[in-house]
Amino acid sequence: xxxxxxxxxxxxxxxxxxxxxxxxxxxxxxxxxxxxxxxxxxxxxxxxxxxxxxxxxxxxxxxxxxxxxxxxxxxxxxxxxxxxxxxxxxxxxxxxxxxxxxxxxxxxxxxxxxxxxxxxxxxxxxxxxxxxxxxxx
Numbered sequence: 001x002x003x004x005x006x007x008x009x010x011x012x013x014x015x016x017x018x019x020x021x022x023x024x025x026x027x028x029x030x031x032x033x034x035x036x037x038x039x040x041x042x043x044x045x046x047x048x049x050x051x052x053x054x055x056x057x058x059x060x061x062x063x064x065x066x067x068x069x070x071x072x073x074x075x076x077x078x079x080x081x082x083x084x085x086x087x088x089x090x091x092x093x094x095x096x097x098x099x100x101x102x103x104x105x106x107x108x109x110x111x112x113x114x115x116x117x118x119x120x121x122x123x124x125x126x127x128x129x130x131x132x133x134x135x136x137x
Contacts, residue, residue, distance in 0.1 A: 006023045006024060006025045007023070007024040007107075008021050008022070008023060008024070009021070009022050009023070009024050009102055009103070009104040009105075009106055010102070010103040010104050011085065011097065011101045011102045011103055011104075012085075012101060012103055013061075013077075013078035013080075013081050013083035013085055013101065014078070014081040014082075014083045015078060015080050015081035015083075017060075017061045017064040017078055017080045017081070018058065018060065018061035018062075018064050018065050018076075018078045018080075018083075018085060019058070019059050019060040019061060020056055020057060020058050020059060020085060020086070021056070021057055021059050022051060022055060022056040022057075022095075022097055022102075023051065023055040023056075024104075024106055024107050024108075025051060025055060026049040026050060026051045026097075026106060026107075026108040027050050027051060027052070027094075028049070028050045028108075028111075029047070029048065029049040029050070029099065029106075029108045029109060029110040029111065030047075030048060030050075030110050030111070030112050030113065030114050030136070031045045031046070031047050031048075031110050031112070031113045031114070031129070032045055032046045032048055032096075032113075032114050032115055033045045033113060033114065033115045033116050033118060033119035033120070033123075034114070034115035034118055035118050037115075038120060040068075040075050040084050040087075041084055041098070044119070044120045044122075044123035045113070045119070045120075045123070046084075046096075046098060047098070047099040047100065047110055048087075048096040048097060048098060048099060048110075049096070049097045049099050049102075049106060049108055049110075050089075050094050050095070050096050050097075051094065051095055051097065052093065052094060052095075053088060053092065053093055053094060053095050055095075056086065056095045056097065061078070064078055064079050064080050065077070065078065065079065065085070066078075066079040069088070071088075071092055072088075072091050072092040073087075073088055073089055073091070073092065074087070074088050075087045075088075076088070083098075083101060084098050084101075085097075085098060085101050086098060086101075110129070111129060111130075112129050112130040112131070112132060112136050113125055113129055113130070113131045113132065113136075114132050114134065114135055114136045115132070115133070115134060115135075116131045116132065116133060117133035117134065
C-alpha cells in the first residue's frame, strides 16, 4: 500500500484546540510502563503507537501546542488542557502517538507490555500479552 492509499486518522487533545492527522500505517503499538510515560500521562502506562515522524502533522492549533524537550526528543502537549498528544523519539525519527487521543480507530492494537521492570507497583497486568523488562524487541 502506498502512502497515498493509506487512510488518515484524526487525533485531538481533550479541549479540541490541537488537532493532528496521522497515517494509519503504524509500525508498532505497545503498552509502555516506563517511569517517563507514567509521569507524562499520570497513568499506570501509556498505550502508544509508533510511526515515522513525517506521517503525522498538526492540522489545527499549532500555536496551542507546547513541547517539553528538544527537537530530537520531546512530548507535545496542548497548552490549554494539558493533554499529551504524542512524543517524538528515536533521535527525532519516530512519533509515539498517545492512542487515547485518536478520534478514529487505528488498524493496529498494542501487542505487548514494555518496561515492566519499572511499572507501577500498584498496577497488575492481567491481559496475557507478552511482558518485557525493557524494550522487548
